[in-house]
Each structure stands twice: as C-alpha cells, then as structure tokens.
Amino acid sequence: MTVAQPNTVAPVKKSRAANAKLKERIEDFAYPLIAIAVLLLLWQLFSSLPGATLPSPVRVVQETWVLIFWPFYDRGGTDKGLALQVFESLKRVAAGYTLAAIVGIGVGILVGLNKGMSKALDPIFQILRTVPPLAWVPIALAALQQNQPAALFVIFITSIWPILINTAVGVRQIPSDYNNVAKVLNLPKSEYFFKILFPAALPYIFTGLRISIGLAWLAIIAAEIVMTGVVGIGFFIWNAYQNGQTSEIILALVYIGLVGWLLDKLMAHIQTLILPTSQRQ
Amino acid sequence: MSKFVAVENVEKTFPLANGGSYVALKGIDLEIRKGEFISLIGHSGCGKSTLLNMVAGLDLPTDGVVLLEDEEVLKPGPDRMVVFQNYSLLPWMSVRQNIELAVNNVLAHLSVEERKDIVEQNIQMVGLGHAADKPPDQLSGGMKQRVAIARAFATKPKLMLLDEPFGALDALTRGNLQEKLMEICEENHVTTIMVTHDVDEAILLSDRIVMLTNGPESKIGQILEVDIPRPRKRMEVIEHPNYYSYRSELIYFLNQQKQIKKTASQKDDRRSASWSRKSEPRNWVCAVNGLRSVGDRQREGLFCPPRVR
Numbered sequence: 001m002t003v004a005q006p007n008t009v010a011p012v013k014k015s016r017a018a019n020a021k022l023k024e025r026i027e028d029f030a031y032p033l034i035a036i037a038v039l040l041l042l043w044q045l046f047s048s049l050p051g052a053t054l055p056s057p058v059r060v061v062q063e064t065w066v067l068i069f070w071p072f073y074d075r076g077g078t079d080k081g082l083a084l085q086v087f088e089s090l091k092r093v094a095a096g097y098t099l100a101a102i103v104g105i106g107v108g109i110l111v112g113l114n115k116g117m118s119k120a121l122d123p124i125f126q127i128l129r130t131v132p133p134l135a136w137v138p139i140a141l142a143a144l145q146q147n148q149p150a151a152l153f154v155i156f157i158t159s160i161w162p163i164l165i166n167t168a169v170g171v172r173q174i175p176s177d178y179n180n181v182a183k184v185l186n187l188p189k190s191e192y193f194f195k196i197l198f199p200a201a202l203p204y205i206f207t208g209l210r211i212s213i214g215l216a217w218l219a220i221i222a223a224e225i226v227m228t229g230v231v232g233i234g235f236f237i238w239n240a241y242q243n244g245q246t247s248e249i250i251l252a253l254v255y256i257g258l259v260g261w262l263l264d265k266l267m268a269h270i271q272t273l274i275l276p277t278s279q280r281q
Numbered sequence: 282m283s284k285f286v287a288v289e290n291v292e293k294t295f296p297l298a299n300g301g302s303y304v305a306l307k308g309i310d311l312e313i314r315k316g317e318f319i320s321l322i323g324h325s326g327c328g329k330s331t332l333l334n335m336v337a338g339l340d341l342p343t344d345g346v347v348l349l350e351d352e353e354v355l356k357p358g359p360d361r362m363v364v365f366q367n368y369s370l371l372p373w374m375s376v377r378q379n380i381e382l383a384v385n386n387v388l389a390h391l392s393v394e395e396r397k398d399i400v401e402q403n404i405q406m407v408g409l410g411h412a413a414d415k416p417p418d419q420l421s422g423g424m425k426q427r428v429a430i431a432r433a434f435a436t437k438p439k440l441m442l443l444d445e446p447f448g449a450l451d452a453l454t455r456g457n458l459q460e461k462l463m464e465i466c467e468e469n470h471v472t473t474i475m476v477t478h479d480v481d482e483a484i485l486l487s488d489r490i491v492m493l494t495n496g497p498e499s500k501i502g503q504i505l506e507v508d509i510p511r512p513r514k515r516m517e518v519i520e521h522p523n524y525y526s527y528r529s530e531l532i533y534f535l536n537q538q539k540q541i542k543k544t545a546s547q548k549d550d551r552r553s554a555s556w557s558r559k560s561e562p563r564n565w566v567c568a569v570n571g572l573r574s575v576g577d578r579q580r581e582g583l584f585c586p587p588r589v590r
C-alpha cells in the first residue's frame with residue numbers, strides 16, 4: 001500500500017490543479033456576465049420608476065432590433081448600419097493615428113536625444129496634452145474649412161502627445177548597459193539607432209501608442225458629433241439625439257465602448273508579440 | 282614590451298549631488314605585462330569598477346593617465362572589450378545576433394564568410410550551439426554570461442576587462458565558467474583584468490592579485506604574485522603548497538580593511554574604543570568558516586596570519 005501511494009497521489013494532485021484552473025477560467029467569464037446582468041436589472045428597475053426619462057433595456061432592444069440585426073445595411077447617405085458607421089469612424093482613426101504615430105515617434109526621438117530641445121519643448125507638450133479633443137474642433141474647422149481633414153487633424157492632435165512624450169522618455173532612459181555596449185563596439189550612428197536606440201525605447205513607445213489609441217477613438221466621436229453630414233458613429237449619435245431616438249444613442253454607446261475595448265486589447269496583443277519578455281511591463 | 286597597460290598616478294573624483302565631491306581612487310599606479318591575468322579585489326564600493334571603467338575608457342581619470350601600448354586611453358574601443366556584471370546582452374536579439382553585432386562592427390575588414398565562421402566558432406567555444414537562436418530571456422544566468430564572454434572574445438580584443446563576471450552565478454556554474462575562461466584566455470593569449478570579490482576565484486585565475494584599500498581615496502594596498510604553474514586545474518591549485526598562504530594573505534588583507542571600516546564608523550558613532558577590540562575575534566571566526574573546505578592542516582595556520590609586506 002505504502003509503495004503505491006506516490007503513484008496514486010500524483011495524478012490526483014494534477015487533476016486538482018487542472019480543476020482549479022478550469023474553475024478560475026469559468027469565474028473569469030461568469031463574474032463579468034453576472035455583473036452585467038445585475039446592472040441591466042437595476043437599469044430596468046430604475047427606468048420603470050415614474051418620471052424616468054431614459055428607456056429601459058428591454059425597450060432599447062425593442063426599438064433598435066433592426067440596427068442590432070442588420071449592422072451592414074446601407075440606404076445611401078448617412079443612413080447606414082452601425083457596423084458601417086463604426087467602420088467609417090475607424091478609417092478616420094487609422095489615418096489620423098498613423099500620422100500621429102509617425103510624427104510622434106520621430107519628434108519624440110529627436111527630443112529625447114537633445115537635452116536642450118527637451119527642456120524647451122516639454123512644458124509646451126505638457127500644456128497641449130491637456131487640451132480636450134472637443135476644444136480642438138472649432139480651431140480645426142476654422143483652419144481647415146472642411147469636415148474630413150478637420151476630423152483627421154483633431155485625432156492627430158489629441159493622440160500625438162502620449163506617443164511623443166513616452167518616446168522621448170524611452171530614448172532618455174535607455175539603460176546605460178546598452179549604451180556602454182554600443183560605446184565599446186564603436187557602433188556607427190545608424191547601427192546604434194536601429195539596433196540599440198529604437199528597440200530599447202520600444203516598450204515606452206508602445207505605452208504611448210496604447211494610451212493614444214484610446215484617445216484617438218475618444219477624439220473621433222467628439223469630432224464627428226460636431227461635423228454635420230458625415231458617416232460615422234459620432235454623427236450617428238448626434239443625429240439620433242436630434243430625432244429624439246434615445247434607444248439608438250444607447251445602442252451606439254455600447255458599440256463605441258466595445259470598439260474602444262477591442263482597440264486596446266489589439267494594441268496589448270501586438271505589444272506582447274513584438275517585445276521580448278524582459279521588456280514587458 | 283614589458284608594460285602593456287600602464288595606470289599612472291590615477292585619481293578619480295566624483296561630483297556629488299549636494300555640491301561636494303567624493304575621491305574614489307587616489308594615486309593608483311599599476312603596470313600590466315602582455316598576456317598577464319590580473320584580478321582586482323577589495324570590499325564593495327572601494328572603486329574596483331571605477332578603475333576598470335577607466336581602463337576601458339568608459340570613464341576618464343580626473344588626474345593621471347591610463348596607457349595602452351603607450352597610447353593614452355581617452356575613449357572606449359573594441360581593442361578593450363568589457364564583460365559587464367549584468368551580462369548586458371540585448372534582449373531583442375538572439376544569442377547569435379548579439380555576437381554578430383559585435384563581430385560585424387569590429388571585424389568589418391574581414392569577409393562575410395570569415396565573420397560567420399568566427400561567430401560560429403565562438404558560439405561553439407562556450408558550448409551554446411543548441412541555444413544560438415534563442416533570445417537571452419530564455420537562457421539561465423550561466424548561459425547568458427557565456428554569451429557575454431563569447432561576444433567579447435569573438436572580436437579578438439587586446440585586453441579583456443571583466444567586472445565580477447561570475448558574481449551572480451551558483452557555485453557549480455561559476456566553477457565551470459572559471460575553467461572555461463582560463464582555457465580561452467590561455468588559448469588566445471589575451472591580457473585580462475578581472476574584478477572579483479571571491480578569494481579562491483582570484484587565486485585560481487590570476488598571475489597577480491591587486492588588493493584595493495577602502496574608499497574614500499582607495500589605493501593599491503598590496504599586490505600578490507600567484508606563482509602556480511599553468512595550465513591550472515581547480516583541484517591541483519587547491520593542493521598547491523602555496524595555495525593556503527596566498528589565501529590567508531588575501532583574507533588577512535580583506536579582514537584588516539573590514540576592521541578599518543568598522544573602527545571608522547565606530548568613531549563616527551562616538552562609541553568606546555574597547556568595543557572594537559572585543560569584536561576582533563569575531564572576524565577570525567569568519568575567516569575560519571571561509572576556509573573550512575581547504576583542510577585541517579591549512580586551517581591551523583590561520584591563527585598566525587602572515588604579516589603585510
């Protein structure tokens with residue numbers, strides 16, 4: 001009996017560990033679902049109180065089931081399904097954000113390498129960084145005259161700061177170990193840039209990119225709300241508000257939240273694909 | 282040809298944040314012959330890394346000069362490769378790419394094939410053929426240090442500088458790497474300066490051991506010639522008739538420095554002088570513990586330590 005014991009204990013232990021893991025997985029899914037259910041229930045309760053102004057979740061679904069089940073319908077003009085609206089907004093985000101990433105990383109590296117420039121420009125960056133997206137809209141429209149480029153500009157100007165500032169910090173904080181390796185090997189400038197500086201600053205650049213993708217998404221909603229007659233989830237909300245379709249606004253909010261969340265997850269995933277383990281935070 | 286590296290009256294002063302300054306090293310004179318293996322030993326903070334960095338050219342002396350083959354060392358260069366304490370491998374490159382970066386830049390005058398051969402040779406030399414395509418993150422500490430050593434040797438430097446290369450490794454790995462390092466140094470006839478705090482490591486590897494006194498104003502307290510024939514093997518070195526006297530000389534020096542440090546801090550505390558006398562035997566107990574593995578015959582001699590020359 002005593003001899004057989006180690007053999008029987010091991011598998012039991014193993015399956016127990018597996019069970020614990022499975023339980024953890026189920027909890028990861030189940031708990032948020034329970035929380036959502038409770039919230040929906042509370043919402044349903046409060047919206048059925050006398051004097052409630054917002055529709056209940058059940059009414060939202062009743063009033064927007066066309067939008068829910070036909071996300072790709074297209075009746076021309078701005079009358080399109082929510083997926084298409086979101087797609088249009090995402091296209092703008094992609095353009096403005098890409099531009100912000102290129103300029104932000106480029107200028108960030110220059111500022112990070114140059115102490116004087118960094119001292120001169122840092123306060124300006126810190127001030128501009130705090131200007132909210134909506135505040136940029138009028139000046140963008142006044143300067144650029146047209147909706148489309150103004151929207152891109154608003155995304156660009158809101159999302160560039162975290163990229164720029166984080167890149168500069170990343171360049172300034174390259175571990176002296178890596179710089180010493182470069183010095184001992186007498187690495188030429190280009191080799192230093194591509195083999196040491198850029199990869200060493202990459203974790204910081206990614207931090208900036210991840211913060212910025214959220215800001216870019218925030219900015220596009222703000223920009224589109226003000227710009228009449230463009231296809232996009234922002235204008236969709238504004239249009240719904242003007243027509244008194246509160247249920248559609250609520251559905252659009254759900255879309256916006258989900259897309260923002262997905263964008264963040266996407267950036268986090270790219271980050272883990274590219275960075276070596278010791279460089280991840 | 283007699284002096285390959287010359288450190289002449291070198292002083293290093295660091296400016297401090299509070300506006301004052303700290304004299305780390307003062308009046309350091311040292312001549313190193315070609316092919317020699319030198320160890321720097323001393324208590325932590327005494328300026329070993331500072332001295333090594335000045336030979337590397339990563340830092341400049343505030344006074345005095347460092348000469349390599351009669352030329353003043355003013356900046357770092359690939360003729361003086363450094364193996365850093367924390368390996369300093371680039372985590373975004375594989376083992377092979379890390380070595381390639383060094384070889385391709387330093388030996389740019391060689392053909393692509395020749396460089397490739399050198400990279401592979403050095404990967405094999407430290408026995409990492411199986412891990413050549415792995416990133417450093419996936420290697421153990423000992424393997425990382427082997428990569429760092431391979432990277433340094435691959436560029437065929439005139440002078441190797443190692444800063445506590447095995448400090449972070451377990452005893453077994455450390456022993457293996459010490460023998461490997463000895464082998465490689467002897468094969469390549471490289472002049473080497475190594476910082477260490479391990480007495481046995483210093484004796485095993487060195488031709489001369491340079492002992493630094495405590496800072497501030499550290500200087501060379503003593504230089505010990507290790508007259509044990511090469512090639513050396515760990516077990517044979519331990520059996521060598523002089524081994525014990527070398528060892529106790531080093532330990533005596535280090536304990537003496539520790540004592541000075543202690544009395545200095547006690548003076549600061551305005552404690553009574555009798556306290557420092559009382560603590561004396563404790564240090565000898567430490568020394569005995571450190572020696573226990575060497576054998577009874579040698580342990581006996583500890584109580585009459587050799588005098589400082």
Ligand SMILES: Nc1ncnc2c1ncn2[C@@H]1O[C@H](COP(=O)(O)OP(=O)(O)O)[C@@H](O)[C@H]1O
Pocket residue numbers: 295296297303305323324325326327328329330331332496
């Ligand atoms: N950049 C620096 N600025 C100020 N003090 C320094 C600097 N680098 C080293 N020191 C001081 O010089 C002394 C020697 O340091 P170091 O050479 O690293 O010692 P070791 O390598 O022997 O442990 C220490 O007291 C340390 O605090």
Ligand SMILES: [Mg+2]
Pocket residue numbers: 329330331
């Ligand atoms: Mg040190």
